[in-house]
Amino acid sequence: MGRLALIGTGLIGGSIGLALRSRARGHPIVGYDRDPRAGQTALERGAVSELASSASEAVGGADVVVLATPIEALAGELATLAPWAGDAVVTDVGSAKAEVVDAGHGALGDRFIGGHPMTGSERHGIEAAHEDLFDDAWWILTPTELTSASAYSTVRYLAQSLGARPIALAPDAHDALVARLSHVPQLAASALVEVALADGADDSLLALAGGGFRDVTRIAASNPALWVPIIRSNRSAVLAVLARLEDRCARLGETIRQGRWHELHEFLAASRSARLELFVKPAQVEHPVTIALVVPDRPGVLAEVTTAAGELGANIEDLRIIHSTEGGRGRLELVISGKPAAEALVAALHARGYRAERADDVEQ
Amino acid sequence: MGRLALIGTGLIGGSIGLALRSRARGHPIVGYDRDPRAGQTALERGAVSELASSASEAVGGADVVVLATPIEALAGELATLAPWAGDAVVTDVGSAKAEVVDAGHGALGDRFIGGHPMTGSERHGIEAAHEDLFDDAWWILTPTELTSASAYSTVRYLAQSLGARPIALAPDAHDALVARLSHVPQLAASALVEVALADGADDSLLALAGGGFRDVTRIAASNPALWVPIIRSNRSAVLAVLARLEDRCARLGETIRQGRWHELHEFLAASRSARLELFVKPAQVEHPVTIALVVPDRPGVLAEVTTAAGELGANIEDLRIIHSTEGGRGRLELVISGKPAAEALVAALHARGYRAERADDVEQ
Numbered sequence A, B: 001m002g003r004l005a006l007i008g009t010g011l012i013g014g015s016i017g018l019a020l021r022s023r024a025r026g027h028p029i030v031g032y033d034r035d036p037r038a039g040q041t042a043l044e045r046g047a048v049s050e051l052a053s054s055a056s057e058a059v060g061g062a063d064v065v066v067l068a069t070p071i072e073a074l075a076g077e078l079a080t081l082a083p084w085a086g087d088a089v090v091t092d093v094g095s096a097k098a099e100v101v102d103a104g105h106g107a108l109g110d111r112f113i114g115g116h117p118m119t120g121s122e123r124h125g126i127e128a129a130h131e132d133l134f135d136d137a138w139w140i141l142t143p144t145e146l147t148s149a150s151a152y153s154t155v156r157y158l159a160q161s162l163g164a165r166p167i168a169l170a171p172d173a174h175d176a177l178v179a180r181l182s183h184v185p186q187l188a189a190s191a192l193v194e195v196a197l198a199d200g201a202d203d204s205l206l207a208l209a210g211g212g213f214r215d216v217t218r219i220a221a222s223n224p225a226l227w228v229p230i231i232r233s234n235r236s237a238v239l240a241v242l243a244r245l246e247d248r249c250a251r252l253g254e255t256i257r258q259g260r261w262h263e264l265h266e267f268l269a270a271s272r273s274a275r276l277e278l279f280v281k282p283a284q285v286e287h288p289v290t291i292a293l294v295v296p297d298r299p300g301v302l303a304e305v306t307t308a309a310g311e312l313g314a315n316i317e318d319l320r321i322i323h324s325t326e327g328g329r330g331r332l333e334l335v336i337s338g339k340p341a342a343e344a345l346v347a348a349l350h351a352r353g354y355r356a357e358r359a360d361d362v363e364q
Helices: A009-023 A035-047 A057-058 A071-084 A098-111 A149-161 A171-197 A203-206 A212-219 A224-233 A235-257 A260-276 A301-311 A339-353 B009-022 B036-044 B055-059 B071-084 B098-111 B151-159 B170-195 B203-208 B211-221 B224-233 B237-257 B262-279 B301-311 B341-350
Strands: A004-007 A029-032 A064-067 A090-091 A112-117 A138-142 A166-170 A288-296 A316-323 A329-337 A357-358 B004-009 B029-032 B064-067 B087-092 B112-117 B138-142 B163-170 B288-296 B314-322 B329-337 B357-360
Touching: A009 A029, A009 A035, A029 A035, A029 A057, A029 B211, A057 A064, A057 A071, A057 B151, A057 B357, A064 A149, A071 A090, A071 A098, A071 A224, A071 B055, A071 B071, A090 A149, A090 B087, A098 A112, A098 A171, A098 B098, A098 B341, A112 A171, A112 A212, A112 B211, A112 B262, A138 A149, A138 A171, A149 A166, A149 A316, A166 A301, A166 B203, A171 A212, A171 A224, A171 A235, A171 A301, A171 B170, A171 B203, A171 B211, A203 B170, A203 B262, A212 A288, A212 A316, A212 A329, A212 B170, A212 B211, A212 B237, A212 B262, A224 A235, A224 A260, A224 A301, A224 A316, A235 A260, A235 B237, A260 B170, A260 B211, A260 B224, A288 A339, A301 A316, A301 A357, A301 B357, A329 A339, A339 B036, B009 B036, B009 B151, B009 B224, B029 B036, B029 B055, B036 B151, B036 B262, B055 B071, B055 B151, B055 B170, B064 B151, B071 B098, B071 B224, B071 B237, B071 B357, B087 B262, B112 B151, B112 B170, B138 B151, B151 B163, B151 B288, B151 B301, B163 B301, B170 B211, B170 B224, B170 B237, B211 B329, B237 B262, B288 B301, B301 B314, B301 B329, B301 B341, B341 B357
Parallel strands: A004 A029, A004 A064, A064 A090, A090 A112, A138 A166, B004 B029, B004 B064, B064 B087, B087 B112, B138 B163
Antiparallel strands: A112 A138, A288 A329, A288 A357, A316 A329, B112 B138, B288 B329, B288 B357, B314 B329
16 A cells, blocks of 8 residues: 555544554654644654645655545545655545545546545544554445546555445435435434524423434534535535425325325334334444455456445445456456355446456355 | 322333332222233332222222323323322323313313423333333423412422423423423434435444444434423424524535535534533532412412413422411412522512512521
8 A cells, every 4th residue: 555645634534544544653744734733733643654734745755644524625636735745645534525526527537536444423633543444344435437446445445444444436426415414414413403503482392302303413423614614515416405304394295285194104113114224223244245356457347346335235345457468358266254245236336237256156 | 199190101100119119118099001921020029019900990099090001092091091090199191282281171170280301312211211210300281271279389399209300381381391402402413313314325434423423322222212202292392393404504514505604603602502401410509488468369370370480490498388278368478499599580470570589588
């Protein structure tokens, strides 16, 4: 992986440094943060091995650059840093991806790959950073047809090295997903607090709220300065999901007004089943299954294969690209957790015209 | 308090029995549950001291009757049991109050007072009952101008004896409050799960949901069979709050579509402050302050005074009614936690035409 540059040493950047250096003591990480105190604290805590005096100095000579700055700063930073980044692979950790990925490819071509570690956002700053922030967390990567295989593999390896589970999704698929799972729930939690307050004079009675209200609205305590730029960067996906929620409220109102209690029951029961299944952990003892496919040596193949796996929720445990000496073709090997996921992926790849096959089966 | 009859020995009924008998060993409690196994388990666990073979047998000879059955059964039970209840004070524990309180006064006159312990509803059944379920929980009582002072005082004392903090609200105020703090958040959590699922083919990706989504949607796993009757009984308040949430979603969509980011920030910041303040516990060392007022000996005074305290969030620690021997008037003494709450209540009572005054002040 070589020399790492961390631009931004707050919660995420600082935790990347701490996690990497706890696993690979002495790994060279040069850090930079606009706030000198944050940089200094990162150095004192051992999250970086040295500090640069500017972002461009930090990326000079780096093999991998992680932009861990607020999402609204990313496009500008990508343009500013590109001339100094040499051949480095560059990634970011922003919570919305389509806009950033466009800016990244524009500035860096195939050496940019977007990323988003799914770690929650209630806390922030280097003080909150810790080395196990990414343990078992999903780390979504968003390769496109412009992403090079080596950029993808490098950042995927970095995420794994930090304890995270990388998974690939197309930028648009990522943005639609986080609108549903994170951005609109965030807005809804804040809306529920506002609605609860709406009677003004009754504010003191909010203290009567029970544990349910506490849970539903916990994320309403998040920092607006972080959230506004996220919503802004993901506005079209957020608007689509928000419209669905609004429509759902309207239809629920009709259901209740007309006394269609069976329909209300069906609605609650379906959500209940989905919610109960949601966090049932898959068995951790799933067999690794290797899938091999011959791929044309053209851009975009890797993105197509890995995002197909991502959309199935198939976890790629390992990935090898064997370039053919004959040129024009290569062999891609993926190790997938679990036979059902591997078989679903083989089928999905067949549907896309790939000749994929299981290359081994530990059960045999 | 005398002999207690518990109709329904599930989570709430069973916990009432366990809590009372853990504090007053040997207190006579006769129980009845439509499900003989639930009744038997309640007896075995010591939640009741004896079992009756029917609800009407259970209430015969009781001084206090607690109806802890599902909300949809309450109106029917009140009518059925009234002829057998003698002079007993009767209360219930349903999650919506206006309909039940109407039925209660219709069946029992001034001996009925509605109640609602605020303890959450994810679990149910006698197996989940425990003696500290009500510790520090709010127990809303809903006296009306038809409620007798002795019915109010008796059930208030019962709630305190179980470890809960009784507070009085008018039935409509209760119903509006729980629509905002509980019923609509419940519907919203289920709606967010449904909206997250809406892409069908992507279901496997829901596993990427982080802690925020987990919190927001936790109550979506609640039992629809409990919730549909609650929503049904509180439909008009629920509809009003649901319409506000729908409107909020629509206006948020406009804010985002038009790029009014400062407005979005203000919205998130206001909800954040409210949420952060919500569960800041008031200092537990507040001075008790006694308020005394001469009250006319007419129905409704107690409801007016206690619900005024409830609407201010003022916690009535103790309450004494001293009937004047001259007739026509009485003296009501309330002990309120904290000087600010006591002073606010005195002002509110003055505004209602009462001559209330602080009768002591431990600081002097």
